[in-house]
Amino acid sequence: MASNAVTLNDLRLAANALEAAVGQVVVGQARAIRLVTISIFARGHVLLVGDVGVGKTTLLRAFGRALGGAYERMEGTVDMMPGDLLYHTFIHEDGRPRVELSALLAKADDLSIFFFNEINRARPQVHALLLRLMAERSVTAFNRTFQFPFLQVYADRNRVEKEETFELPAAARDRFLMEIPVEAPTDLEARRHLIFDPRFHDVDRLLDGIAAPVLDHRGLEAAAARVQQAxxxxxxxxxxxxxxxxxxxxxxxxxxxxxxxxxxxxxxxxxxxxxxxxxxxxxxxxxxxxxxxxxxxxxxxxxxxxxxxxxxxxxxxxxxxxxxxxxxxxxxxxxxxxxx
Structure with missing residues (x-):
């Protein structure tokens, strides 16, 4: 029992370090950072809601960098079909059409964060496939089953524009652990940094401030189970x-x-x-x-x-x-x- 207590305490310190690492590059979002941390250790999928340009993508990329594992983002569009999640087609240099795994399937074994941006722009058929992926952490394609052992899905819902959108039904929303609001910071000092500090104008360079993973995403399932039991x-x-x-x-x-x-x-x-x-x-x-x-x-x-x-x-x-x-x-x- 004492060993378990020490292990959970060390894990808590690592969770605090995770929040601190993300907080260095995402300013004015302490509440959102804490809620995403909770979702990570509760192993639940998340809806994000907020205006354009408030830092939702940066927030998730920062967590992806701090957790390790693969990160993938996909944009919801009105013409998207379920197959777009599974494969992409192109003309090879030899002039022949080719079909290859989507980035989602190619990274399945190590994917820790999948960000589906503007989920309500995608059709219900796409939602259905995504919900299966969330519920079972697997999809079947190319005569095989792809497993996603470390996956968490984060989906952004456009709450402003209603044209060509397909709102998630209640049954689909119920699959998400949380809906986390990400709003523009209200703190004046945070606003000044975001507007005037050049460090926050280059997201790729900003994320380089998280030099190495703080937590190992491969151990989160076991860690989450221990937290629930403790x-x-x-x-x-x-x-x-x-x-x-x-x-x-x-x-x-x-x-x-x-x-x-x-x-x-x-x-x-x-x-x-x-x-x-x-x-x-x-x-x-x-x-x-x-x-x-x-x-x-x-x-x-x-x-x-x-x-x-x-x-x-x-x-x-x-x-x-x-x-x-x-x-x-x-x-x-x-x-x-x-x-x-």
Whole structure:
């Protein structure tokens, strides 16, 4: 047991070093960095949401550099088909057509971060293949099965432009551990650095500041399992999580109220058992990063919005305002349900 405690403590120090390394090149994003770190040790896939140019790609490239392993990015487009994830065709110098593995399949054995940019520009058929890859960490192509033992998928959702987009259905959103907002920094000093410091104008040179991997991505699955086993949960906290679940699914019955909203019809679905299990997984990692072996209500509250908001399915009357409504709903649930 003592050996396990030392190992987990050393791993926590490595996680802190991971955050510090990324924080040197991605300024003003401490919250996003912490949430991505939680997702890494909870081994869950992530939706990223934020405006153009706020640093989502830089953030993921920095984590990829600090973790080691392969990094791959793909752009969602309206004309993309599932095969584009698996192969690419070209005319060889001999004038004959060739078919080769996509970069995704070519890097399967060592791929640690796959960034699907603007996932809602891709068609539902592409989403279906991506969801299989996320769920099973494998795909079948060229008469063989490709395994992705270290894969985490990060998908960016364009929230501004709605033309030629295909929004993810609730069942697909539920596959993601978190939806992490990445916003422009509000700190004045961070803004000055990003605007005036030439170091932040060359991303490739900036990433060279992370000289070597801080963590070995090949050991994260085993490390994540040990973290989950090491964090204990009292009966009182288990009851608290269950009451939060009831309140988010049936807010009117729990006494949750939002101005101008019919609470009886607001939530049509979502907050599945898988989603609540994801909430607990993320909360356990948060407790471990804070140096505790016991889950406390603050751990659950800290990751509640990012793990629950995106998986709620609202009445169509409210869907156009879902971004503000679901966050207000989560805040109201946390304020209404008493913590032990």
């Amino acid at each position: 964090i204990h949960t009292s009966a009182a906290v288990q009851d608290y999580v269950a009451r939060l679940w009831d309140a988010i699914v049936h807010p009117a019955a729990a006494g949750v109220a939002l101005s101008g909203i019919d609470m009886d019809r607001l939530v049509q679905g979502g907050a599945s058992p898988r989603g609540v299990a994801f909430l607990v997984r993320a909360a356990r990692v948060r407790a471990w990063l804070e140096g505790r072996d016991m889950l406390v209500p603050e751990d659950v509250r800290d990751v509640f919005v990012e793990t629950m908001a995106h998986r709620l399915f609202l009445d169509p009357v409210y869907e156009l305002r879902r971004e503000s409504i679901v966050r207000d709903l989560c805040a109201a649930v946390l304020a209404t349900v008493s913590a032990p």
